[in-house]
Amino acid sequence: MPHIALDNDLPGISGLTAHCPDTAAPLGDLANVLLRAPSSLSPGEGELIAAYVSQLNGTEFCSSSHGAFAAAQLAGGQELVGAVLADPGTAPVSGRLRALFLQPAAMGMLPGLRAATDPGARGGGYYGPLGATETRGSPGLVSPGRAARDPEVRRRLWEESERLTGVRHPF
Secondary structure, eight states, X not given: OOOOOOSSOOOHHHHHHHHOHHHHHHHHHHHHHHHHSSOSSOHHHHHHHHHHHHHHTTOHHHHHHHHHHHHHHSTXXXXXXXXXXXXXXXXXXXXXXXHXXXXXXXXXXXXXXXXXXOTTOOSSOEEEEOSGGGXXXXXXXXXXXHHHHOHHHHHHHHHHHHHHXXXXXXX
């Protein structure tokens, strides 16, 4: 296991960031964007996700720290954090937030990988998790929702994608 001898007694990643501030600065900037920048998630929800991911990574200090920040910012407090860490599938969170917890990270890329490599892949659909509410499970062909089939919505999405990326595709 890698080890860096630190010249301080600070816990967790804070000791490493104090020891290597030039390396830590970009990581701190990234963390601030992920946890504090304007988002459709509240700061408490971002911290809750960070606590859950930290638990999956086996980093108890990080999970506890993010969990404490989440508990301080969310109405359910520590009880809500504990419920999510125990079983996000049954925790009292919104369906939108639950969807962010349900598919394990290791499964996240499988739908795209299958769509890119399956010789039987066809247009008019997309690959996603086949489990309940299409939030978990092995990838398979999933029917697009109503909005994805709406020609006006598709046109607006395409135009916005071109505007944001600056890339135009002549069709």
